Amino acid sequence: MNKKMIGALAFAAAATSFATVSAEGRSQISIVGSSTVFPFASVVAERFGQTTSFPTPTIESTGSGGGLSLFCQGVGESTADITNASRRIKQSEIDLCASNGVDEIVEVLIGYDGIAIANSAEGAELELSKGQLFLALAETVPNPNGSGLVTNPYDSWSDIDSSLPNVAIRVFGPPPSSGTRDAFVELVMEEGCQEFDAISSLADSDEDKMEEVCATMREDGSFVEAGENDSLIVSRLENDPNALGIFGYSFLDQNSDKVQSVAVDGVQATFDTIADGSYKVSRPLFFYIKKAHIGVIPGIEEYVAEFTSRRAVSPNGYLIDRGLIPLSNAEYARMTGNVENLRHVSL
Amino acid sequence: MTDQPLNAIERMATVKQERMNARLKQRYNRERRFKAYGIASISAGLAFLAVLLVTIFSAGIPAFQSTFIQLDVTYDPDALYIDDASDPEQLRFADFDNAVRQSLLARFPDVTGRNETRALMSLISTASGYTIRDRLTENPDLLGQSETLWLMADDDLDLVLNGTIDRTLPESERRVSDLELTWIDDWDASGELDRRFNTTFFTRGDSRDPETAGVWGAVVGSFYTLVVTLALSFPIGVAAAIYLEEFAPKNRLTEIIEVNINNLAAVPSIVFGLLGLAVFINFFGLPRSAPVVGGLVLTLMTLPTIIISARASIRAVPPSIRDAAMGLGASKMQVTLHHVLPLALPGMLTGTIIGMAQALGETAPLLMIGMVAFIVDIPQGFTDAATVLPVQVYIWSDSPERAFIAKTSAAIMVLLGFLALMNLLAVLLRRKFERRW
Numbered sequence: 001m002n003k004k005m006i007g008a009l010a011f012a013a014a015a016t017s018f019a020t021v022s023a024e025g026r027s028q029i030s031i032v033g034s035s036t037v038f039p040f041a042s043v044v045a046e047r048f049g050q051t052t053s054f055p056t057p058t059i060e061s062t063g064s065g066g067g068l069s070l071f072c073q074g075v076g077e078s079t080a081d082i083t084n085a086s087r088r089i090k091q092s093e094i095d096l097c098a099s100n101g102v103d104e105i106v107e108v109l110i111g112y113d114g115i116a117i118a119n120s121a122e123g124a125e126l127e128l129s130k131g132q133l134f135l136a137l138a139e140t141v142p143n144p145n146g147s148g149l150v151t152n153p154y155d156s157w158s159d160i161d162s163s164l165p166n167v168a169i170r171v172f173g174p175p176p177s178s179g180t181r182d183a184f185v186e187l188v189m190e191e192g193c194q195e196f197d198a199i200s201s202l203a204d205s206d207e208d209k210m211e212e213v214c215a216t217m218r219e220d221g222s223f224v225e226a227g228e229n230d231s232l233i234v235s236r237l238e239n240d241p242n243a244l245g246i247f248g249y250s251f252l253d254q255n256s257d258k259v260q261s262v263a264v265d266g267v268q269a270t271f272d273t274i275a276d277g278s279y280k281v282s283r284p285l286f287f288y289i290k291k292a293h294i295g296v297i298p299g300i301e302e303y304v305a306e307f308t309s310r311r312a313v314s315p316n317g318y319l320i321d322r323g324l325i326p327l328s329n330a331e332y333a334r335m336t337g338n339v340e341n342l343r344h345v346s347l
Numbered sequence: 348m349t350d351q352p353l354n355a356i357e358r359m360a361t362v363k364q365e366r367m368n369a370r371l372k373q374r375y376n377r378e379r380r381f382k383a384y385g386i387a388s389i390s391a392g393l394a395f396l397a398v399l400l401v402t403i404f405s406a407g408i409p410a411f412q413s414t415f416i417q418l419d420v421t422y423d424p425d426a427l428y429i430d431d432a433s434d435p436e437q438l439r440f441a442d443f444d445n446a447v448r449q450s451l452l453a454r455f456p457d458v459t460g461r462n463e464t465r466a467l468m469s470l471i472s473t474a475s476g477y478t479i480r481d482r483l484t485e486n487p488d489l490l491g492q493s494e495t496l497w498l499m500a501d502d503d504l505d506l507v508l509n510g511t512i513d514r515t516l517p518e519s520e521r522r523v524s525d526l527e528l529t530w531i532d533d534w535d536a537s538g539e540l541d542r543r544f545n546t547t548f549f550t551r552g553d554s555r556d557p558e559t560a561g562v563w564g565a566v567v568g569s570f571y572t573l574v575v576t577l578a579l580s581f582p583i584g585v586a587a588a589i590y591l592e593e594f595a596p597k598n599r600l601t602e603i604i605e606v607n608i609n610n611l612a613a614v615p616s617i618v619f620g621l622l623g624l625a626v627f628i629n630f631f632g633l634p635r636s637a638p639v640v641g642g643l644v645l646t647l648m649t650l651p652t653i654i655i656s657a658r659a660s661i662r663a664v665p666p667s668i669r670d671a672a673m674g675l676g677a678s679k680m681q682v683t684l685h686h687v688l689p690l691a692l693p694g695m696l697t698g699t700i701i702g703m704a705q706a707l708g709e710t711a712p713l714l715m716i717g718m719v720a721f722i723v724d725i726p727q728g729f730t731d732a733a734t735v736l737p738v739q740v741y742i743w744s745d746s747p748e749r750a751f752i753a754k755t756s757a758a759i760m761v762l763l764g765f766l767a768l769m770n771l772l773a774v775l776l777r778r779k780f781e782r783r784w
Contacts, residue, residue, distance in 0.1 A: 030635065030636070030717075038721070039746065042555045042721040043555045045723070046555055052439070055724055056724050058720045058732040061719070061720075061721070077634075078632055078634065078635060121520060229745050230747070231746070251747045254522070254747040255747075256519075256520055256522060257512070257521055323747070
């Protein structure tokens with residue numbers, strides 16, 4: 001009996017290695033990239049699988065940078081067809097792609113995503129300016145009692161401005177690997193720091209120093225890197241009414257009973273304020289198509305058509321229900337024009 | 348006079364006795380305390396386990412129920428834009444959501460305007476359009492007729508019914524508006540809502556809609572991955588163990604091999620993922636996200652565990668058995684295959700199953716080879732894109748929709764169920780084959 005068992009296992013091993021050899025061509029679209037675009041792309045992929053005869057694409061959530069580096073590995077079945085990004089592609093990435101034979105990349109702008117700054121619904125309603133956020137979160141800030149720059153001395157919000165509550169500064173946010181973090185630094189920190197003469201005056205004398213001061217978050221425990229998982233940040237806010245959190249707008253939208261938005265420069269993060277541009281902390285979402293794969297991997301054109309269709313991304317589209325902020329009509333027209341002509345991206 | 352020294356001796360003896368009693372008492376106390384520490388640490392462990400299980404089960408139970416809404420659906424050719432229901436092209440472009448919308452509006456004739464219609468549509472699952480399509484595809488004769496169907500409700504409606512969404516909150520802090528609540532109550536009062544066991548959860552793959560998301564895709568993916576892992580790691584591991592224990596000469600080389608195997612058992616699993624990416628995908632060109640690559644990577648990860656446990660169980664076979672077989676003229680190979688291996692097999696199987704259980708719970712190495720992905724279709728073979736159970740748990744825990752919290756816990760329950768089954772199998776096999784000397 002034991003002999004038989006060993007025989008059966010050996011047979012199974014042989015069968016597996018045979019299956020390994022007979023790996024055939026890929027019929028599924030392979031998508032990689034940003035975790036922010038992931039929820040939208042997966043809705044489209046699921047619909048695409050349900051309503052067409054093509055198999056449902058596979059989507060990996062690798063982060064924008066990770067996705068682009070996978071995407072730029074080359075042309076061929078073992079590389080991704082499409083990558084999602086919550087920021088624009090960089091020239092260095094276009095060059096990397098080109099050096100691996102990925103000459104033509106089509107850029108598709110699908111909409112915007114707001115970055116919400118929120119606290120527990122049980123906490124006080126807050127209103128902060130970008131400058132105050134910068135003072136609360138930067139490593140180095142202008143010296144409050146004199147000139148020059150000092151290591152961040154602020155422990156509680158009331159130290160920054162006496163009208164703010166007297167509670168310790170504690171902010172949960174994404175780690176540097178996240179596109180949300182990049183966007184927060186760019187949209188809040190780098191703009192907030194310009195409100196201070198001690199920093200903006202550096203623009204002429206020492207620009208590198210200025211960029212470093214503006215972009216470096218404090219690491220003394222007031223800003224807590226809470227990991228890529230946004231729902232984790234929401235549940236931590238629930239348990240700590242004095243803390244703030246930084247995460248994608250869709251998590252605010254889905255958890256409106258647990259967390260409330262903090263107004264930035266007087267504007268709350270709501271669907272309307274993000275869509276009309278009055279809420280400034282929002283960023284564009286993209287995906288990039290490898291032109292060489294169109295016609296090779298079946299269904300890419302149809303998938304792109306579904307993603308860019310009015311029923312998906314127009315103000316009444318099903319992605320808007322999931323928290324995507326739609327494009328303006330002019331942007332939509334430009335985007336569909338790019339897609340129709342499969343225009344190579346140019347920065 | 349003579350009593351004097353005796354008394355002194357007696358006194359000394361009592362003092363000694365007392366001291367000894369005190370020491371003895373101390374020793375007993377120490378033993379009692381030691382036992383108490385042991386009991387305390389076990390109860391602390393059990394308490395943590397209980398808290399874990401209670402949290403997971405209480406959070407996961409709602410996921411096993413789903414709500415259905417009774418609706419009179421009319422297969423109206425004008426609403427669907429179909430003339431001939433047997434034409435697959437027309438079916439593909441038909442507007443089944445419109446049929447759902449019309450039947451919802453027929454149920455609530457007061458609803459007017461775009462926003463109210465959208466709110467009403469949001470109460471029913473987006474999959475209901477596909478349900479109607481599938482009905483019509485199977486029975487083309489239904490076109491132009493009506494029938495009563497139970498259609499799946501949206502996850503928000505589920506959350507209202509099971510109390511996750513608190514109806515006492517002010518409307519602005521609630522995902523479901525007052526108007527939507529009145530519709531839900533109206534349905535509920537007239538018996539048009541039905542809560543059923545959620546079979547979808549056990550029959551479908553992943554989905555972005557919590558009500559249609561299931562673990563079956565991940566279960567099948569885990570199965571294929573583990574088949575590959577078992578088929579490779581068991582024969583290789585056992586063969587390596589037998590060679591090292593029974594045949595290999597004891598020299599510097601085998602010592603180095605031994606040290607390396609023990610070291611490999613402690614290597615973080617993500618490293619195997621990186622290796623898999625470099626070797627199996629980039630060099631051999633195997634497909635990304637495929638169970639065959641996942642199985643190969645997990646084989647590398649479980650091999651050291653299996654080799655170590657197999658060697659230990661070979662070593663536990665008494666030398667007298669080998670000597671007796673040798674004495675009767677058996678060859679080295681006969682001794683090993685006929686006598687040592689059958690006796691060592693229960694221990695090897697236990698080690699293998701524990702290695703498999705470890706592999707079942709692993710996500711880190713799979714991240715690198717693309718198995719941490721959104722995959723809807725159920726994998727049909729070893730090279731189809733697939734994901735595994737722990738990855739499914741991870742993906743759901745990261746989704747914004749509230750209903751996925753319950754799904755996450757439910758998927759953990761399924762995973763724990765499989766782990767318990769595998770461990771039970773290990774115990775049974777050991778019971779069945781174990782021999783004592």
